[in-house]
Amino acid sequence: MAIMQKKNPIGPKRRNENFSKNRVHTKPRRNFRKKRNKPQPLKIKPGADGRLKKVFASIGVPEKGTFTPDAFQLEAISAVRHSDCLVSAPTGSGKTWIAEQAIARVMEKGGNSWYASPLKALSNSKYAEFSEIFGSENVGILTGDRKENPDAPVIVGTTEILRNQLYDSMHQGQDLATDFVILDEAHFLGDEDRGVVWEEIMIYLPIRIPLLMLSATIGNSDQIAGWLSEIRSKECVVVEETKRSVPLFPLFFHPSGTLLPLLSQNGSGKKLYKKVSTYTNNKLSPGFEISRQLPPFGEILDVLKKYDLLPAIFFLKSRADCDNALGLCKNNFVDDPDRRTRLSQRIRELVGQSDHFAKHRQLRDLEHLAVGAHHSGQLPAWKLMLETLMTEGLLDAVFATSTVAAGVNFPARTIVFLNSDRFNGREFLPLSSTEFHQMTGRAGRRGMDNIGFAVAIPGKFMDIRLIANLVHSPSSYVLSQIKINFSMVLNLLLSHTPDQIEELLKKSFATYMILRGKKKRKAQRLIGNEHKYLWRDFLQHFNFLQETGYVMRDGQLTYDGVWASQLRVDQPLMIAEGFRLSLFPGSDPALLAAIITSFVSEQDTDDRIDKDLIPEKLMKAFVSVKAGLRPFAKHMLMRGFEPRPFFLRPAATIYAWASGQAWEDVLPFSEMAEGNLAMLILRTADNLRHIRGLYEVFPEAAETAGKAIELIMRDPVTGFYEA
Structure with a gap:
């Protein structure tokens, strides 16, 4: 039976996204205006x-005239010729011009440049912009959704792709194939969810590759530069501009x-x-x-x-x-x-x-x-x-x-x-x-x-x-957000011994903040009282990987650990365990996409759903995967790791979409906003791409994953995206 052929009789409507009606607070929200008698609104007159x-x-x-670069832009161009450089300047002040000039200089010498940004949309925009400046034949893009001209002298992509390339180059014992790296929106170093990626790049990047960081104004740019100068054994020049253009x-x-x-x-x-x-x-x-x-x-x-x-x-x-x-x-x-x-x-x-x-x-x-x-x-x-x-x-x-x-x-x-x-x-x-x-x-x-x-x-x-x-307030301090996860541990063990990893963790910005930072007490309160906390967290992950057969006693990865390291997704072990237990559908693209969605969906959902609306083979596969992974999930929980719950509605939604049903039919069934559903599909496609990369180990699943991507990456989700 196809999904959504009849109305869901018991599935309640999703909670309204309007926070004014359904506010979720950990603390009572402050009412900034005292209660008063109900005044009548005034009639608005300009x-x-x-x-x-x-x-x-x-x-x-402003009158059109010859462009004259600002002093801070010229200072940054000069600094990056001989050192790393952190540019801290107001939004819209012209930081991209600095990157363009630096890239042009690298190209003149026959070198390659990597421009990393936090957002796919921003990467797409910079790709189009740089293609006009440097010629489309000289610019490539790597965002997961798009892979075009990957050997071009100028690569634009997301920070996650750059981090993954660093993992691969360390594993293969090769140098990263670029001569210059630009990290745009470098203040994302302090982002609670994604800051770890910025910090990893800064730690892993070979010293020979100059690093240019472009950031909105931040309060502790000198501290960040001091940390980088120490771990990279080269000067990091801070160029600050506080005046708005x-x-x-x-x-x-x-x-x-x-x-x-x-x-x-x-x-x-x-x-x-x-x-x-x-x-x-x-x-x-x-x-x-x-x-x-x-x-x-x-x-x-x-x-x-x-x-x-x-x-x-x-x-x-x-x-x-x-x-x-x-x-x-x-x-x-x-x-x-x-x-x-x-x-x-x-x-x-x-x-x-x-x-x-x-x-x-x-x-x-x-x-x-x-x-x-x-x-x-x-x-x-x-x-x-x-x-x-x-x-x-x-x-x-x-x-x-x-x-x-x-x-x-x-x-x-x-x-x-x-x-x-x-x-x-x-x-x-x-x-x-x-x-x-x-x-x-x-x-x-x-x-x-x-x-x-x-x-x-x-x-x-x-x-x-x-x-x-x-x-007129100064900008906030950026604090380290580094945290250990299974994907990081597996990928570091590809190329490092545990002792070497401990030395890498000592290079973290978190450790620097605690030991030398101006805000030492604040860092200790938010991060920990001593720099060993990261190492203890690493050992907790390391020991679990040993228990479950992904790592050997000497710290080397097992055969399963090697291929599992390529699953650079949010739940790599759960997906890897699904493959080890042969739980995933091997030849049905729509079914595989639906099951993988269960590992992607983060938001809580009301999973009450009329089971008659769910095709029998989807229900059977979902129940089988959930039951098969339950012992492993309990093991994770016993060791202090919290696996995410599985939800049926997102899986059923993606199954309907992958099966060719119309967006107008799938959307109401999903009980999501359009953007949330599109993001669920895009993230599912990202996970499927990593499975597609396991073609040497699981050729059938890899081929099926490729077909699944083609099924779900279609209008109106794709728009300006490409699979």
């Missing part, structure tokens, strides 16, 4: 404080529609502007949070349009708010007929032959109102289209979650804050200075704006004083 007249007069486009002016949007300076002394001070302070201190000040509704975005856009503050990016707290905001902009018609024509033509070009995007529910808002919603619940290709339209100056506003601030070239004249906190996946926390500066880094387009603006709108979850303090 207005501006007299002190803004001079500021608004500076709005405009486009000046930023912070504004306050009074609910009456009047724009005020947020800070005293024409925006350069640290105290609130007197009128803003008066508003903030008055318990009865009118606000926008009447009945917990969204502010009247259409009227707010009218005010911003009157003072030439568009285009704008509005940062909202949830996906639902971003989508619902579009409905409040119904009167934001594009007045300029030329821009209206160019917008329609460009949308038709980007939508192309995709029937799905041609029917997208937000297409009319995009084309007729010049507004869009951008968040992780949307398909990658749709988000990329919005980014393209915004970059080309064809949209008035984009309503986005804060994730758009990190790593995407998505500029505007104005950014608008409605909340002073951010949901990190577990709880709401106040914005950090780094997060704030990343967001405000999108305000003011270099070469397109003389000045950028950050507008704070008062509301229930807005701490105006916090925003004011963040304007």
